[in-house]
Structure formats: structure tokens, C-alpha cells
Amino acid sequence: MTERTFSQALRRGLGSAIVELKNAGNTTAYRDVLLRCCLRDISYDWQSEGSRGHYLYDALLASGEPEYYERAIIEKSLSRCSDGLFYQLSAILYRFADDGSEDAKEALHSKYDYFASKKGRLRETPPVHEGFQWDEVVFHLLYLDGFSAFKRYAEDVGKILLRDSENRAMYDGWFDVRVKNVFGKKRVDAFLDRNYGRSAAIKALVDTLKIRSDGVxxxxxxxxxxxxxxxxxxxxxxxxxxxxxxxxxxxxxxxxxxxxxxxxxxxxxxxxxxxxxxxxxxxxxxxxxxxxxxxxxxxxxxxxxxxxxxxxxxxxxxxxxxxxxxxxKDKRIHDLAVQLLERKGLGSFALALLIRNYRKTDDALIAGLIGKSGVIPHHVQQDIGEIYCCHRSADALPILLHTYRRGECAFCRHYIVRAMHRCGGVPMKILKECLYDCYDETRDFAKRLIKRSSIHSEGDGMNVRQLS
CATH class of the missing domain: 1.25.40 (Serine Threonine Protein Phosphatase 5, Tetratricopeptide repeat)
Incomplete structure (x- = not known):
């Protein structure tokens, strides 16, 4: 890969970037790109895709020199960051800490201390929501420090709620969704019940949780x-x-x-x-x-x-x-879609009309339009996935491959891979890349397909017709 194509693959969360790092004899040429991507939010939409922090840490490991990047990532995480970037950085730090880095663990504790010291006066101006960021730090500390991280957070938030019961430092549902998933409902409820009469802070927390859970x-x-x-x-x-x-x-x-x-x-x-x-x-x-x-x-x-x-x-x-x-579903709508695409291209949004009105003869038109696109717009990536998840076509593979490589959204890319499977099979090379994709479900889907007895090693040599 050139530095440019590596950068594009890494920013899109493609597994091909990690495969390249694993196979490259010398990864120092990619240092600047990899560090730059770690210090910027590279997700297309972190709310649907999740953070790309774990993916980037895998890339750091594949580089063979993760310690080269750690200090810069720590320093960036200690500054004020947008939510997406903060989630990415904290996930990378968690992986460093889980692998034994005391510096990364200390950075997470420092960030916790910063949020706790504000005593509920947390910044809530988009794109920075410090309450949610505090939650994210605690989530990682639950795995690193165990139950003591939850007990400390419960006391700290409870003290804030004692002074101001309407404070949003603690967000509804967080305990149920995350803490109880980690430690189990029985253990968490037992701790809260046991300390309800002993700690005014815990009592304030429990009462607030009950009021909010009973709310509309x-x-x-x-x-x-x-x-x-x-x-x-x-x-x-x-x-x-x-x-x-x-x-x-x-x-x-x-x-x-x-x-x-x-x-x-x-x-x-x-x-x-x-x-x-x-x-x-x-x-x-x-x-x-x-x-x-x-x-x-x-x-x-x-x-x-x-x-x-x-x-x-x-x-x-x-x-x-x-x-x-x-x-x-109407012949007139199909004809309208074709006319709009021919005259106005993909920017007409007409591709969506083919989800219910697709015909195999549309493949040539779609392929021509997709092949001209250097970057696939999100709505096009979404529509292509839906069309070919609903309709099988042996001629769709080149369209899907181009969209797979050029689309920005990892969530939609998952459905592109599924559509490949439906339309004749995912090339083994792509499946192996997908094992390192930034999106969990894409990785899991690739693992399942590779395990199936119907997938043979000769898939490596599959002759896939490329878009010009």
C-alpha cells in the first residue's frame, strides 16, 4: 500500500490496513498516519458504529511498536476532547492498561479525578458531554479495578446528588445497562441495599435512580x-x-x-x-x-x-x-429511478427507489455510477447494501467490492459484506480482511463464514471482475 491508500483504509476502519501492518517488513513509514488517526476521531458515526479505539489498538500492536504511540495518546486524552475522540482515546488507553501499562491506567484515573473534582459542574455543550465521558472512564475502570471502581463512583455521584438531585452528572439507565452487566444485578442491588441506610450519598443515588426509572x-x-x-x-x-x-x-x-x-x-x-x-x-x-x-x-x-x-x-x-x-413497488417508480440516475446520478437519491423496485438489468447502470465514485456517499452505501441484501445478483459483486472499499460507514459496510455473501460469496481475501474490521459484527460474521465447511481455500484465487 502507498501511504495514501493505507491512510484511507485506516480511516475507514478496514481490516486491510491491519493486514498491511502485519505483512509489512518495516512499518515506520506508516507512523505519521497511524498516530494522526489515533489523535483524531476517525469514526464516521460513533453512535452507530461504536468507537474505533479497539481497532486502532490492534493496528498499534500490528505495527510492532505500540509503545512509540502511547505518550502522545495519553497527553491528548488528558486535554478536552469531543465525545467521539474521547471514546476512541479512552478505549485505546484501556487496551494499553489491560496489557499492563501503568501509565495508561494512571491516565484513566487522572481523567476520573478531573471529572469528580468538578462536583457536578460538568460541561454539557455539544460536542463535549463530560457526564457521558465520566461514565466512559468508569466503564473501563470497572474492568481494570473491579467492584471498587463502582463503589467509588456511586459515592462520588451520590454526594453530587445530595446537593442537587436534578444534576445530570449521572445518566439514567447507566447502572442497569453497564454496571449490572459487568457484576450482575444481584451483586449491585445487594451493595446498594446494604448501604442505603449507612451512606447518605448512596441513599441519594438510589432515590434518584428510582425517581428517574419511574419517570415518563x-x-x-x-x-x-x-x-x-x-x-x-x-x-x-x-x-x-x-x-x-x-x-x-x-x-x-x-x-x-x-x-x-x-x-x-x-x-x-x-x-x-x-x-x-x-x-x-x-x-x-x-x-x-x-x-x-x-x-x-x-x-x-x-x-x-x-x-x-x-x-x-x-x-x-x-x-x-x-x-x-x-x-x-410500481413499474412507474422503477422507470423514474432509472431516469433520475441517468440524468442526475447518485446525488438524486433515486437509488433508494430500487430497494423495492430492483431489476437485474439495473446492475449495469448501478455499476457505471458506482465505478465513477472515488468516495461512496453514505446514503449510497446504505442503499447498495439494502438492494443486494434483498435481491440476489451474480453481477453485483464488483459493485459491492467497490462500495466495500470506498464507503466511510463501518455499520453500513457490514451489510455490504452480507450482501456479497447473498450474491454469490465473499472472496476469501475480503473475509480475511474482515477479521480485523473495526466493526464487531463484521468480524464475527467473517469468523462464522470462515468456519463453515462450504468455504474452501481455493477462494483465495477467486477471479473477481473489477470496476474500471
Whole structure:
């Protein structure tokens, strides 16, 4: 690999970067790239993919000189970091500490001490949420220090809650999800019960946990408010139309409406959207009919206007229309998708229309468009995975291989690998790379496939047609 291709593979979390380090006779040429990736958040979306810290530590081990990088990583972790970078760094430090590094363990303790010393006055301004970061440090210390790490954290948080019961230094569900998973519900509950009458701090913690567990979910609280009307939605949409990312800001109001709306009310909303003159407002009113939410419903009127909107120069309206059309299987939608892709390319978002309306003849068009893309946009990576997980095609492998190498999202790459398996098999070379992928489920999937008796060593020599 060149330094550039190694950097691209490492940033994308591909196992090929670690394979390269394992096979390279001299890894010093990759030092700058590897250190730079450790000190920056390289995840595409850490909330869906998870941290790439464990992956990067595997890369450090593969380099043969992990100690070369440790001091710089420690120093960076002790500074103020965004959440994604902090999770990445703390995972690397945990691995160093678990392998016996006292310096890395001391760094995690120093970070804990910093958060505890703030006595609840934690920074909560995106992208830095120090309460969550404190939780993350404790999570690693649970494995390094054992039950004593939990006892110390419970006392420290309890003291904060004694002074301010509404303080969010401790986040709902953390104990149930993490501490009880590590030590078991019985042991954790026994400690809290035993110390409830002995420690005012533990009592404050237990009482707060109970109040919060008995509380109403934010979405449920929203749903209990007065019923939102179509006129309300229109007013809100018109107020948001000129703002940045209006669709995201509209989500809460749309949820409140769609959750309680009858079929006739949804039909009335569809009519209101079709009669709205402002294109951005129309796009916002179409949001409940798209497939991007769990509470959406199919568009209840004739889809012809939506097909017209899909050509709109207003990107938000075109995308909303396509979201709505994704729910339908219809020859007209297939033809629309092909026309949009031919004229506007992958930026038209029309690839999503083929998830339900795919034909094998579409492979040539898709391959041509994918082959021209140096970097695969996230929505394209997602759509390619869905199309070929749903539809088998022996001709899809070159498309999937190109998307596998050029896509940025490790979560979506997992489905690309699954689609390869469905469409004729994953080349053994790719499977071996996947054993080191940054995404846990991809690694596990590769292990299962390699163990299967149907996979033979001659897969190494598979002749895979490449995209030009």
C-alpha cells in the first residue's frame, strides 16, 4: 500500500490496513498516519458504529511498536476532547492498561479525578458531554479495578446528588445497562441495599435512580400534551422553512401528530402537502409518509405528484418525495429511478427507489455510477447494501467490492459484506480482511463464514471482475 491508500483504509476502519501492518517488513513509514488517526476521531458515526479505539489498538500492536504511540495518546486524552475522540482515546488507553501499562491506567484515573473534582459542574455543550465521558472512564475502570471502581463512583455521584438531585452528572439507565452487566444485578442491588441506610450519598443515588426509572419517557411526555393539528404543523413548517436543517427540527412535531393521527387525518395532511405552494414547507409536511422513521405511514393519495416532486431543484422536496415513494413497488417508480440516475446520478437519491423496485438489468447502470465514485456517499452505501441484501445478483459483486472499499460507514459496510455473501460469496481475501474490521459484527460474521465447511481455500484465487 502507498501511504495514501493505507491512510484511507485506516480511516475507514478496514481490516486491510491491519493486514498491511502485519505483512509489512518495516512499518515506520506508516507512523505519521497511524498516530494522526489515533489523535483524531476517525469514526464516521460513533453512535452507530461504536468507537474505533479497539481497532486502532490492534493496528498499534500490528505495527510492532505500540509503545512509540502511547505518550502522545495519553497527553491528548488528558486535554478536552469531543465525545467521539474521547471514546476512541479512552478505549485505546484501556487496551494499553489491560496489557499492563501503568501509565495508561494512571491516565484513566487522572481523567476520573478531573471529572469528580468538578462536583457536578460538568460541561454539557455539544460536542463535549463530560457526564457521558465520566461514565466512559468508569466503564473501563470497572474492568481494570473491579467492584471498587463502582463503589467509588456511586459515592462520588451520590454526594453530587445530595446537593442537587436534578444534576445530570449521572445518566439514567447507566447502572442497569453497564454496571449490572459487568457484576450482575444481584451483586449491585445487594451493595446498594446494604448501604442505603449507612451512606447518605448512596441513599441519594438510589432515590434518584428510582425517581428517574419511574419517570415518563420524554416521547411519552410529549404525547400526553394537547393533540397537535394540521394547522399547527403548517405554522411550524412555515416558521422553520428558512432555517438550517428544518427537517430535523420538525421531527418532534411530526412525531406528536403522526403518533395519534387517524387515517383520515393523515389523508388530510397529504392533501395539505399537495396544495402547499412553498416547496420547503411541502417537503416538511411529507415527512410522516417517508420510510426513514418507525412511525411513518404510506402516502395515502395518488403518487403521481410525488414522482413530479422527485425532479424538483429543491433538494429537500426531492428527497422527501423519494422517501415517500420508497414504500411502493410500481413499474412507474422503477422507470423514474432509472431516469433520475441517468440524468442526475447518485446525488438524486433515486437509488433508494430500487430497494423495492430492483431489476437485474439495473446492475449495469448501478455499476457505471458506482465505478465513477472515488468516495461512496453514505446514503449510497446504505442503499447498495439494502438492494443486494434483498435481491440476489451474480453481477453485483464488483459493485459491492467497490462500495466495500470506498464507503466511510463501518455499520453500513457490514451489510455490504452480507450482501456479497447473498450474491454469490465473499472472496476469501475480503473475509480475511474482515477479521480485523473495526466493526464487531463484521468480524464475527467473517469468523462464522470462515468456519463453515462450504468455504474452501481455493477462494483465495477467486477471479473477481473489477470496476474500471
Amino acid at each position: 419517557n420524554p416521547f411519552q411526555a410529549e404525547a400526553k400534551r394537547r393533540k397537535i393539528t394540521i394547522d399547527d404543523l403548517l405554522q411550524i413548517a412555515r416558521g422553520l422553512a428558512a432555517e438550517e436543517r428544518p427537517r430535523l427540527k420538525m421531527t418532534g412535531s411530526i412525531y406528536r401528530f403522526a403518533k395519534k393521527a387517524s387515517d383520515s387525518e393523515m389523508r388530510d395532511l397529504a392533501h395539505a402537502a399537495l396544495h402547499e405552494e412553498h416547496e420547503t414547507v411541502r417537503a416538511l409536511l411529507l415527512k410522516p409518509f417517508g420510510l426513514k422513521t418507525t412511525w411513518s405511514r404510506p402516502f395515502p393519495l395518488d403518487i403521481s405528484p410525488l414522482m413530479e416532486y422527485a425532479w424538483s431543484e429543491n433538494t429537500l422536496l426531492a428527497e422527501s418525495a423519494i422517501d415517500c415513494l420508497e414504500a411502493f
